Amino acid sequence: MRYLPLILLIVLLSACGGASREELASLAAKGYYDHLVKGEVELFLEGRVGADSLPEGYRRQLLDAYRQFIAQQEQKHLGIQDVLIVRAQTDSLTDYTNVFLMLCFGDSTNEEVVVPMIEQGEGRWRMK
Numbered sequence: 001m002r003y004l005p006l007i008l009l010i011v012l013l014s015a016c017g018g019a020s021r022e023e024l025a026s027l028a029a030k031g032y033y034d035h036l037v038k039g040e041v042e043l044f045l046e047g048r049v050g051a052d053s054l055p056e057g058y059r060r061q062l063l064d065a066y067r068q069f070i071a072q073q074e075q076k077h078l079g080i081q082d083v084l085i086v087r088a089q090t091d092s093l094t095d096y097t098n099v100f101l102m103l104c105f106g107d108s109t110n111e112e113v114v115v116p117m118i119e120q121g122e123g124r125w126r127m128k
Contacts, residue, residue, distance in 0.1 A: 022090060024119075032127060048127050082103075083102070085101060
């Protein structure tokens with residue numbers, strides 16, 4: 001299981017009591033985006049809420065769209081070189097934790113993206 005190191009880190013931080021929900025959501029969001037940058041689109045998709053119950057046709061369309069996104073970033077910006085956690089904040093009304101990530105491109109430009117995360121079960125963070 002490719003998520004095992006990330007899950008172990010999250011469990012360890014939770015057990016130590018030192019990690020906030022914002023830190024845990026941030027680590028999960030960064031992990032999913034790291035998979036996307038590496039072209040591991042299936043692992044990125046697994047990080048979405050409801051990914052396990054998508055119709056097969058829609059699942060294939062999403063995977064194709066993710067591959068196209070990575071190819072476009074290669075062409076426009078020489079690819080995504082790094083994903084950095086900027087900050088996170090929890091919205092008490094929706095119970096989402098919005099994680100702000102910085103995508104650092106090969107052409108020295110950056111783009112900040114917001115990734116709404118939700119905790120499903122105990123310690124399992126997924127993208128909304």
